[in-house]
Amino acid sequence: MKSATIIHSENTYKGDSSGVSWEMSPRPSGSNVLSLSGDLKPGWLGRLSSNLSSNKISILNGAALKHSPLRWDASFEVAAEPGSPVPFTEFNPLPAVTGMTERVEGPPLKLSDYQVEYSTRHGGSIYTEITGADCIGFLYGVLRILSFYSLFPTELEISTKGKTALDRFWLKGIGASVPEKDDISALNRRLFTMLSGKA
16 A cells, blocks of 8 residues: 655645545644545544554544545544654554554543434434543544444544533444434443443
């Protein structure tokens, strides 16, 4: 697989390979914006969030939208934590999103609130809103739970306010199928056990 990284005068880093393009752009606050576009294989978001977590890189805010079975557009504000082994100038997300890196264990999560309900968005999906104490790997931990129930994001919004993470997902089943009522019930039960003081 061929890939290239270009350093511009604005300190923006770019690359593309196998139908996927990415760009890392600095922000005045010290964080960076990682943008991805193209044909992203199933599970790419879990692999990317796992890779970021293992490199002590936090996802602060962002959004992603699936346009077709493989086509995605995504943009995430990310920041390196102290001790991060990979400077932004050397970070390349392509190995993660193309499935060439190993996943790591997700962190233990404690939720403060959640919401699960049926949505007509995307032709029928489960809208899930999850609030909890922010930590490196929060998104990855949530995605692992969702995938256990064979639920996968077709759209998501991520936000962090202070020490609180608020993630919103529109979930579909395997093969982009419309989730059943039983899927909502099962996910509800699982998330309830994760509320602070319940687990």
